[in-house]
Amino acid sequence: xxxxxxxxxxxxxxxxxxxxxxxxxxxxxxxxxxxxxxxxxxxxxxxxxxxxxxxxxxxxxxxxxxxxxxxxxxxxxxxxxxxxxxxxxxxxxxxxxxxxxxxxxxxxxxxxxxxxxxxxxxxxxxxxxxxxxxxxxxxxxxxxxxxxxxxxxxxxxxxxxxxxxxxxxxxxxxxxxxxxxxxxxxxxxxxxxxxxxxxxxxxxxxxxxxxxxxxxxxxxxxxxxxxxxxxxxxxxxxxxxxxxxxxxxxxxxxxxxxxxxxxxxxxxxxxxxxxxxxxxxxxxxxxxxxxxxxxxxxxxxxxxxxxxxxxxxxxxxxxxxxxxxxxxxxxxxxxxxxxxxxxxxxxxxxxxxxxxxxxxxxxxxxxxxxxxxxxxxxxxxxxxxxxxxxxxxxxxxxxxxxxxxxxxxxxxxxxxxxxxxxxxxxxxxxxxxxxxxxxxxxxxxxxxxxxxxxxxxxxxxxxxxxxxxxxxx
Amino acid sequence: xxxxxxxxxxxxxxxxxxxxxxxxxxxxxxxxxxxxxxxxxxxxxxxxxxxxxxxxxxxxxxxxxxxxxxxxxxxxxxxxxxxxxxxxxxxxxxxxxxxxxxxxxxxxxxxxxxxxxxxxx
Numbered sequence: 001x002x003x004x005x006x007x008x009x010x011x012x013x014x015x016x017x018x019x020x021x022x023x024x025x026x027x028x029x030x031x032x033x034x035x036x037x038x039x040x041x042x043x044x045x046x047x048x049x050x051x052x053x054x055x056x057x058x059x060x061x062x063x064x065x066x067x068x069x070x071x072x073x074x075x076x077x078x079x080x081x082x083x084x085x086x087x088x089x090x091x092x093x094x095x096x097x098x099x100x101x102x103x104x105x106x107x108x109x110x111x112x113x114x115x116x117x118x119x120x121x122x123x124x125x126x127x128x129x130x131x132x133x134x135x136x137x138x139x140x141x142x143x144x145x146x147x148x149x150x151x152x153x154x155x156x157x158x159x160x161x162x163x164x165x166x167x168x169x170x171x172x173x174x175x176x177x178x179x180x181x182x183x184x185x186x187x188x189x190x191x192x193x194x195x196x197x198x199x200x201x202x203x204x205x206x207x208x209x210x211x212x213x214x215x216x217x218x219x220x221x222x223x224x225x226x227x228x229x230x231x232x233x234x235x236x237x238x239x240x241x242x243x244x245x246x247x248x249x250x251x252x253x254x255x256x257x258x259x260x261x262x263x264x265x266x267x268x269x270x271x272x273x274x275x276x277x278x279x280x281x282x283x284x285x286x287x288x289x290x291x292x293x294x295x296x297x298x299x300x301x302x303x304x305x306x307x308x309x310x311x312x313x314x315x316x317x318x319x320x321x322x323x324x325x326x327x328x329x330x331x332x333x334x335x336x337x338x339x340x341x342x343x344x345x346x347x348x349x350x351x352x353x354x355x356x357x358x359x360x361x362x363x364x365x366x367x368x369x370x371x372x373x374x375x376x377x378x379x380x381x382x383x384x385x386x387x388x389x390x391x392x393x394x395x396x397x398x399x400x401x402x403x404x405x406x407x408x409x410x411x412x413x414x415x416x417x418x419x420x421x422x423x424x425x426x427x428x429x430x431x432x433x434x435x436x437x438x439x440x441x442x443x444x445x446x447x448x449x450x451x452x453x454x455x456x457x458x459x460x461x462x463x464x465x466x467x468x469x470x471x472x473x
Numbered sequence: 474x475x476x477x478x479x480x481x482x483x484x485x486x487x488x489x490x491x492x493x494x495x496x497x498x499x500x501x502x503x504x505x506x507x508x509x510x511x512x513x514x515x516x517x518x519x520x521x522x523x524x525x526x527x528x529x530x531x532x533x534x535x536x537x538x539x540x541x542x543x544x545x546x547x548x549x550x551x552x553x554x555x556x557x558x559x560x561x562x563x564x565x566x567x568x569x570x571x572x573x574x575x576x577x578x579x580x581x582x583x584x585x586x587x588x589x590x591x592x593x594x
């Protein structure tokens with residue numbers, strides 16, 4: 001595909017939110033580019049199977065149909081797509097730098113929509129770095145996109161609706177679930193039902209999944225957590241501990257999939273130095289936005305789960321609102337049309353957000369998970385930083401995440417703290433007996449993703465390189 | 474619709490239980506919805522393994538029980554596939570001599586993959 005240098009609107013992330021805003025903008029004639037590091041639209045929730053997979057005619061998965069609709073709509077509306085491109089830098093103005101396997105590319109735009117979604121929050125425990133322990137979200141991607149069951153025997157652990165969804169798909173595809181280890185109690189599930197009714201479609205789907213799990217007689221350990229995982233000859237040994245009576249049960253299995261909810265991906269908004277606020281029910285630190293998802297920086301919008309976790313359906317509404325706001329600013333729709341269009345969407349969004357709050361309560365991190373982390377547990381996987389190291393830093397005077405980072409090297413590895421930032425903050429705030437907000441968040445730094453130097457080196461002549469003037473003496 | 478699904482599935486499971494007792498391993502690749510590419514061979518360290526063209530590298534390594542991909546910098550512990558969405562960087566391997574995250578690499582015939590302590594290979 002040949003790209004323009006400049007677009008009216010650039011969208012980072014081709015998930016439900018990004019696609020919806022792209023479609024809404026392009027319908028009024030704006031030139032739109034949508035960038036994604038995956039090979040297709042759909043994001044993580046409707047992740048497309050690899051290119052070489054050919055759909056069989058008879059059976060289809062619902063997620064796959066939605067993804068196909070996204071691709072079709074994007075092509076029909078002549079929206080430029082830059083798949084397999086990883087964004088490694090965003091500068092105000094906006095300049096977007098990305099790379100793919102052929103090299104680097106830069107695009108310019110006045111209106112940037114960041115729809116980078118979310119990543120999984122996983123609270124460490126002894127042995128969580130053992131190969132064979134994967135994220136629950138990773139497990140979903142394996143099942144739905146790659147059409148693969150991760151192992152012959154699987155234990156699922158963590159909390160929230162993803163547990164049920166993953167178990168359902170494993171059973172549906174003919175796999176075996178050894179156990180479901182849920183940190184929430186059954187009572188918490190029943191309590192959350194009230195708000196879940198606000199999204200009847202997902203609610204009914206959830207109940208049907210739950211019934212399938214119950215009928216398949218999968219052992220469910222409520223109010224329990226994973227205490228320890230160790231490597232065995234034929235797989236891994238998993239220690240399940242009841243939170244209340246501390247009873248321990250050991251299981252040998254092949255794969256452990258674990259997840260404790262989602263946290264918004266704020267890499268780009270932190271890099272652009274937007275103000276953030278902390279909201280536990282929305283997944284942690286989220287950028288400060290108005291009700292049309294416009295940030296304090298001119299032309300910058302943050303939509304989807306990256307603006308606070310509220311799920312895929314709500315993500316579409318958020319994308320649409322941001323698009324209308326851009327159209328209004330560019331005077332492509334009038335005040336009245338804007339009000340008419342947005343008021344309906346806002347109403348729908350409010351309903352979905354009640355649903356999301358119910359889910360968020362199920363995903364809240366229980367104190368017991370944090371207390372269960374032992375001193376020698378590795379917290380930062382990239383740099384092998386243990387809980388002991390973090391506490392050592394705090395005891396010696398580190399008072400926010402950036403100071404702990406300088407002290408210990410946590411967050412300096414290739415994942416830049418995406419995997420462990422939340423856990424480190426929890427451990428430190430626990431030790432200091434302070435609010436997690438007081439520890440602030442890691443300053444955004446480029447490159448946003450590890451970026452091989454040979455990709456940056458193109459075939460340049462000396463004359464082509466932009467030279468910076470020497471600083472005055 | 475889903476009630477029907479539940480009834481058939483619970484019947485299915487009874488049959489499958491007997492089946493899995495006889496054959497310990499289930500086919501981990503699901504072929505009901507998609508046709509995969511042609512069968513090819515890749516080389517992982519010194520072993521040759523079969524896979525389908527275009528499959529995700531990290532997934533193939535995971536289900537063929539080659540779960541140890543890299544070693545951690547300080548403790549030299551084995552690490553493997555973890556997040557599957559290009560965030561955690563734990564699934565790094567050497568592909569034809571270069572470090573790549575195996576979760577966004579797709580199988581081609583004759584790929585040479587090295588795992589282990591990547592800095593000393």
